[in-house]
Amino acid sequence: MADKKKKQNKYDIKRTPIVAVMGHVDHGKTSLLDAIRGTDVTSGEIGGITQNTRAHQIDYQGQKISFIDTPGHEAFSSMRSRGAKVTDIVLLVVAADDGVQPQTKESIAFAKESNVPIIVAINKIDIPGKNLNKLKQELSSAGLEIEEYGGSVIVNEVSAIKKAGINELLESILATAELQEIQKVDAPQGMQGTAFILESVLDKALGPVSLVLVKSGEIKQGSYVIHEQGYSKIRTLMNENGEQLATAEQGDPINIIGIDNVLPTGSYINIVADEKTAKQLSKEIQLGERDLLEAEKESEEPVEENDLAFLADLLADAKTEDEIKFLNVVLKTDSQGTLEAATHELVNLNDEEVQIKVIDSGVGPITERDVQTAKAARAVVLGFQVDVPKKVSDLAQKDRVLVRSYDIIYEMVDEIADAMNSMADPILEKVEVARARVKQVFVLSNKSIVAGCEVVKGTVVKGYRIFIDREGTEMADAKITQLRQNKNEVKEVKKGQDCGILFEPSYADLAAGDEIVCYKIEKI
Template sequence: MPRLRVYELAKKLNMPTKDLLQELEELGLDIKNHMSYIDEETVKLLLELFEEEEDVEKSKPAAKPKKEEEIEDEVREEVLVAPDELQVNTLALKIGVPLNKVIQDMFMKGIVLKPNQKLDERTAREIAKMYGYKLRLQQETKTEHVEEQMSKLQQIEKYFEELYTKHAGELVSRPPVVTVMGHVDHGKTTLLDKIRKTRVAEQEAGGITQSIGAYQISYNGKKITFIDTPGHELFTEMRARGAQATDIVVLVVAADDGVMPQTIEAYNHAKAANVPVIVAINKIDKPNANIEATKQQLVSKLNLIPEDWGGDTIVVPISARTGQGIDELLEMILLVAEMKEIKCYPKGPARCVVIESKIERGLGPVANVIVKDGILKVGDYVVAGPIYAKVRTLIDDKGKHIKYAEPSQPVMIVGFEELPNLRYAIYAVEDLETAREVSEEIKARIEKERRSKRRMTLEELLKMMEEKEKKELNLILKADTLGSLSAAQSAVESLKSDEIKVNVVHAGVGPVTESDIMLASTCDGIVIGFRVKVEPQARKVAETEAIQVKTYEIIYDLIDSLKLSLEGMLKPQIVEELIGRGEIKKVFDIKKVGKVAGVQLLEGKATRDSKVKVYRNGMLLFTDEIETLKHFKEDVSQVEAPQECGIKFKSRADFQQGDELEFYQLKEIKRVL
């Protein structure tokens, strides 16, 4: 038996890789990840161990499923619970079951709970039923009334926000949605064509239409959806509104060309969207291909460390032209999808993301979408931001008219009167009235935002950041040449301190584009251009998105501007300035006043707002403030040496004759980088 990687052993054992990793950890094996090798002796032992467990399970008598009436008979008592009592510890107390037992029993069912955790109604009912109780919620009618008072849009948003917690037990695996990105001429299109031609059944291949912008393939009995028209807006605009268009990114890098500017830009967008990245090193069939040198660039330019170098980035050498390595790439995509546990709720109203919208001849405005949750059906009413439609026709990626589309399925929606905007998710709603109502609400919200929105300046952004504990400034940096870019980036990154972190989210050569603005919108940053122009469309988007773009011709102007703004964020340094010294010559105990120190000023002065340090035998006794300062019987603001004065301290009275005093004033000193 040869040595195997973890995921290969998982396939042999017919179990999820994630479960096997957990089992190996419990067995005390030092396994880093799914790509780690297991030696042949250990593989043999593990196979024997798991086969024994399987035999034991098979030998057990099969449990007979209980009939519905039997389950109902087990419900001994009804327990009344108020909505605010839906948390683990309170419910355990109500049903008289030890808290630890509830947590342990639910853990065995695959649900991890904490003692003070809030519960959704479904989970609470499941826990109660597990111990023979029927849960009845107080004020259920009141809750329903409140739900009715919510706007239709709020109800839809709330439904999808709570989808994965309310229906945790009904979630199913969804085919991954994959976007292939990379530098121009590195083979993205060739790779997609090769996958499409070799992995789609021959009888279907001829019917594929390119107008969908995405297609679905099948590999080893599992589906994968590829987005055929990747744009950065799929990561920026959609992410900004909570709907992720892509689950996995395949970053294509040519083995004969290495990491290029568009490679870096594509990776930065994927990173900003927090999407897992698989690197496909393409063109390995070329004579001048250098896989190891390309891996080195992945490390130095993108900080992506390949798994065979001890990192956690999957890197697959391929040839899109010959098909070499494509099977392994598809296998890795399915493996990452399994590890990521891509789930969906396959019932109820559909939620879709728009990957393209256009005017299609003979069909009018159409939206090319990928279904994320639910089932989208012909006849459904859908809302796409401020517009709505009735689904007249659904066309799949093979050009066929279909009646419904399932999660991760790419489909064209026909029935819109206006073009849907890519930034909005599409929701299926119950009827025409709801569709109109939601559409009007979104229109009103857009108008309100448009009126209140204005450009945020760098200074305002920094001021807003002052309120946050961790201060970070995200920058998108564009320059005219690689030399200028390198100099500007080095200078910008040098402007840092323990309190402020400057992040260059993306740095590139060329004019400021719409893509740069949308990336800044995603990460709450600003765009800086050095000796480059701002494209007209980018200016319009910057105005709409309230993103500031600052351009400079001289590097010192760029640095000085940022430096001054960042210094304004630094908290001033507080220092003590010694202004005088004195000695307590006598202590007076005055009725209704308390203890007063009779002080001889030896040098400098004492002021009413001084901080005072009191020493005895050279050791600090205490630090206090002055409540009253008198010269003879007069209240004064200042006394200078060699005069005498009377001092009553604010907090302390444990001083005595002979104690030495030092008078300080606190000064703020502006800090510089």
């Protein structure tokens, strides 16, 4: 019997490469990962859009590769930015039939800011009518120096649906990883490892779950996590398939279960072997004697959401309550990442007349406390990918608090934008409804002025507001007090008929050839 030999990796790669999959919404990032993994994630996405950062790992020819699947919708900019910061390679997916789009350019910018090499996957090459030369020119114009034009950026043509070009793409990833000379990083002294939090959620059954990437050393089940709020014992390490693991190595994406809090996304955690060490280091961190991460501390710019929130606060301080209207919001989402994205999108709707105030926010289902907070502040409760328990819904109905829950972020944004538009002061516009041409002007004994007219448009009605139109110039403003036909007072005069029009206040300069324009005020 022949010996069974494990596949040997032909590439000299020291640790698992991390690949962030980026690109514009609906360009097929998740479908491409489906093809790579041989699974189907897309069917489980609401609206077909990846709402949260996902991480996956495959074994290709004896070499592990970790993938971070980031959302393509514009609202999830901060998630894509985090993906670029912790990755070794950016895999930029561009649809052959749609070309370079806003989030394509943004992903390129993130990769360049993080000094990360880019591999382009032109997806949907099975679609007829594509123009690949034009697309490559667009990529070049967007700042990518592709190999075909003498640069270093590899371009692979693939079809996620047909599963074409997948092996060639994986070979390109491993070849790029080898050129990058990716090395393992030792954990800081006295620690087992460090990890970067990609996403945190509050799971109904498991409690707080943190999806992390191991950045140095390793993580073992039963070890202790040191985080900003303190420390926690790792109860379970779980991979993407729900399988429990004893150890996670550098470059591995892993779910940590057992942490007491929903940790902030984009932050680091340290891993130590025992509670005594965890307690001591946690105390030093709380006292400011030690940084949470010593081996690989990053100085990150504040994310745009915080800048926008600060700007909104400044605007609110600069105006009185009478000058600006506010829509108070209690916001709950399923994860820290989506909380950031939803807050950003809502605050981005602010203008000089109407602004959103997120008075309370958090991760997890909508609760009775949220309804009570909203009632006290005359706020609405917005949920994104979270449940509204029946008892909470009943309380909201009883207390007349509006609770809305959404599964797709742009549906939430559109509905709130409509609500804000309805709160803004309406713009009023004069709308012409009738017009009469002055043929002769009469002055009565009591000095009243009567305009002898022919109605040339619509029906002139007693009580209408009017102005005088003299060769395109608007003059005077008055109200029709009398309409006369053949010495009889009437209520209205139709187009083509003659009449006498009296209005107050009168206009002494009225002359033949002027036109009396009847109008109404409408909101636009």
